[in-house]
Amino acid sequence: MEAIAAAPRKRAVNLTLNEDLIIQARTLTDNLSATVELLLTGFVTERQAALRSHRDAAEACAQEWNAVHDRIGSFADEHSTL
Incomplete structure (x- = not known):
């Protein structure tokens, strides 16, 4: 026997629309x-x-950038004083 899904609650709202x-x-x-x-x-x-x-x-871009970083490192690595 299939359960009947409850209908979503309705709520009155005020809208200002072109008459x-x-x-x-x-x-x-x-x-x-x-x-x-x-x-x-x-x-x-x-x-x-x-x-x-x-x-x-954005996630795909970040993953691609991380892959590039893993392969060739960061430009900043050459200039780091740490």
């Missing part, structure tokens, strides 16, 4: 809240993916 845009949107959807939630979900998913991609690129 003309809201009027137009209401002619296109019966459920403006659900439409905004769907669009916001897409935005959050896209931004999280972009942030992950940026983090992964």
